[in-house]
Amino acid sequence: xxxxxxxxxxxxxxxxxxxxxxxxxxxxxxxxxxxxxxxxxxxxxxxxxxxxxxxxxxxxxxxxxxxxxxxxxxxxxxxxxxxxxxxxxxxxxxxxxxxxxxxxxxxxxxxxxxxxxxxxxxxxxxxxxxxxxxxxxxxxxxxxxxxxxxxxxxxxxxxxxxxxxxxxxxxxxxxxxxxxxxxxxxxxxxxxxxxxxxxxxxxxxxxxxxxxxxxxxxxxxxxxxxxxxxxxxxxxxxxxxxxxxxxxxxxxxxxxxxxxxxxxxxxxxxxxxxxxxxxxxxxxxxxxxxxxxxxxxxxxxxxxxxxxxxxxxxxxxxxxxxxxxxxxxxxxxxxxxxxxxxxxxxxxxxxxxxxxxxxxxxxxxxxxxxxxxxxxxxxxxxxxxxxxxxxxxxxxxxxxxxxxxxxxxxxxxxxxxxxxxxxxxxx
Numbered sequence: 001x002x003x004x005x006x007x008x009x010x011x012x013x014x015x016x017x018x019x020x021x022x023x024x025x026x027x028x029x030x031x032x033x034x035x036x037x038x039x040x041x042x043x044x045x046x047x048x049x050x051x052x053x054x055x056x057x058x059x060x061x062x063x064x065x066x067x068x069x070x071x072x073x074x075x076x077x078x079x080x081x082x083x084x085x086x087x088x089x090x091x092x093x094x095x096x097x098x099x100x101x102x103x104x105x106x107x108x109x110x111x112x113x114x115x116x117x118x119x120x121x122x123x124x125x126x127x128x129x130x131x132x133x134x135x136x137x138x139x140x141x142x143x144x145x146x147x148x149x150x151x152x153x154x155x156x157x158x159x160x161x162x163x164x165x166x167x168x169x170x171x172x173x174x175x176x177x178x179x180x181x182x183x184x185x186x187x188x189x190x191x192x193x194x195x196x197x198x199x200x201x202x203x204x205x206x207x208x209x210x211x212x213x214x215x216x217x218x219x220x221x222x223x224x225x226x227x228x229x230x231x232x233x234x235x236x237x238x239x240x241x242x243x244x245x246x247x248x249x250x251x252x253x254x255x256x257x258x259x260x261x262x263x264x265x266x267x268x269x270x271x272x273x274x275x276x277x278x279x280x281x282x283x284x285x286x287x288x289x290x291x292x293x294x295x296x297x298x299x300x301x302x303x304x305x306x307x308x309x310x311x312x313x314x315x316x317x318x319x320x321x322x323x324x325x326x327x328x329x330x331x332x333x334x335x336x337x338x339x340x341x342x343x344x345x346x347x348x349x350x351x352x353x354x355x356x357x358x359x360x361x362x363x364x365x366x367x368x369x370x371x372x373x374x375x376x377x378x379x380x381x382x383x384x385x386x387x388x389x390x391x392x393x394x395x396x397x398x399x400x401x402x403x404x405x406x407x408x409x410x411x412x413x414x415x416x417x418x419x420x421x422x423x424x425x426x427x
Contacts, residue, residue, distance in 0.1 A: 011088070018086035021093070025084035030056075030095065031103055034076045045072060049080065049095065058082070060097035067238055070102045070207045077103040101208065108208050112215050115242060119217070124224050130248045131229040133261065134197045139166040140261055141196035141228070143186045146171040150202040150233070150254040157258035162265045168196055174203040179213035184222040191227050198229045198261060201243060202254040205236040214243040223247055233257035 008016075032049035039045050043062030048055050058080065060068070070078070079102075082095040101109070119125065140158070144151045146169060158165055170186040173179040183201070190199055201223070203214065213219065214234045223230055223246045232247035233254040244250040251257035345351070390396055405414040408427045414420055 010091075014086060014088040014091055018088060021084045021086055027081060027083055027098070029079055029081050031079045032056075032077075034072060034074060034078060037072055037074050039072075045097075047072065049078075057087075057092055057094040058097050059094055060100065064098055068100050070100065072100065079103050108212060108215075112208070112242070115215065115217060115220075116245070119220055119242065119246070124220060125245045129224075133229050133231070133249060136263060137165060137197035137261055139168060139196045141168045141170060141190050141199040142202060143170045143172055143183065143190065143199060144202040144254070145174045148174065148204055150204045153253075153255045154200060154202060154258045157255050158262050161259065162262040162268070164265075165262055174213060175206070175210055176213070180216035180219050183213060184218045187219075187222040187226055187230075191225075194228075196228060198231065199226070200231050200233060200251075200254070200257045200261070201247065202233040202257060203235065204254070205239060211235050211239060211241055214241040216242075219243055220246045231257045231260060 030049060032051050032055075035048045035050055035055070037045070037047040043065060045060040045065050047058050047060075049058050050056075070076075072078070078100050080095065080097045081099045082097045085094060085096050086092070087094050123129065142151060142154055144154075151169060155167060158167060170190060172186045173182040187199070187201075190196060201214075203211065211234060214232075220242045223232075223243060229249070230247045231249045231251050232241070232244045233251040233256065234241045234243055237252035249260065251260055405420075405426050406412060407414060407420075408425060414426060420426060
């Protein structure tokens with residue numbers, strides 16, 4: 001069994017080296033000079049980045065290359081943002097480029113970030129200070145180069161979408177040392193003249209250095225001080241400038257800025273046609289309603305004699321109703337009077353006395369009858385009790401005669417036949 005360091009296959013070694021490189025250098029910036037530049041039809045870009053003592057292979061794939069800020073050229077000095085990897089098939093150490101910029105852009109980008117922070121601190125980017133765009137401007141001012149592609153794109157878009165909007169081009173320099181002052185002066189002039197409803201500040205795409213006039217402080221403050229709303233359309237969709245941030249609205253392209261401010265004439269025509277149809281329908285309904293009201297009014301118009309006849313009939317009906325009502329009220333009052341009279345008669349003292357006298361006589365007869373009956377009953381009871389008393393009276397006994405019996409042997413009285421027997425001697 002062998003001892004010592006492990007044995008790697010070539011594939012294992014290149015795989016582990018690649019993993020170590022990619023984990024250690026995920027995103028770094030490298031500066032150097034381009035050589036051996038290759039740009040195949042696939043859209044990928046391959047080149048060597050070198051300095052005076054070393055070089056490294058670089059690959060920039062199509063999805064990143066199409067967003068490059070500058071055009072790559074042989075011998076160009078650039079700064080790349082990259083991750084480090086290893087091409088295992090050949091064992092080549094290489095950089096996978098994510099973005100690239102001209103080496104001179106480094107200082108410009110630092111200056112850009114410093115100005116951006118200072119202006120943001122001053123409130124030049126605040127959304128609360130943005131002005132609203134007009135819904136349908138009558139005239140649009142365009143501040144751009146008179147010979148660039150941007151002005152042609154804007155003019156053609158307005159002519160295609162809504163040619164009724166007038167355009168006023170303010171020609172300016174859009175590149176070079178005097179471009180910023182030229183742009184600021186055009187903004188001040190447009191605000192002094194006040195002959196436009198809104199302004200478009202436009203320029204085609206380019207590198208950071210090409211677009212730098214739109215990152216100058218003088219331009220930013222001129223945009224901020226403008227009384228007219230401004231649409232910034234500088235560069236391509238991926239380009240952002242200080243002017244974009246200060247402007248009231250940012251458009252990704254000059255064409256997009258024209259589309260923002262110009263309604264589609266076909267859409268407007270359809271809307272107008274729809275509104276016209278709605279107006280016609282509303283007018284038709286109003287006319288129909290008015291016609292119906294006129295017809296109804298004509299039907300209600302009558303000759304004076306007819307009106308008098310109708311009034312007379314109505315008056316007669318009212319008289320009949322009044323008489324009927326008076327008769328009904330009189331009958332109702334008479335019924336109420338009769339009812340009250342009957343109630344009063346029922347409550348009269350004479351009636352009460354008569355009823356009470358009648359009741360008294362009836363009670364007198366009943367009392368006499370009851371007294372007679374009671375005396376008879378009492379007499380019969382008395383006679384009966386007298387007879388009973390007579391029977392029980394000693395005098396009756398004496399009148400009938402009596403005897404007392406004794407037993408001669410013990411001289412005790414005999415009170416019952418059971419206390420003697422036949423043949424026994426008694427006294």
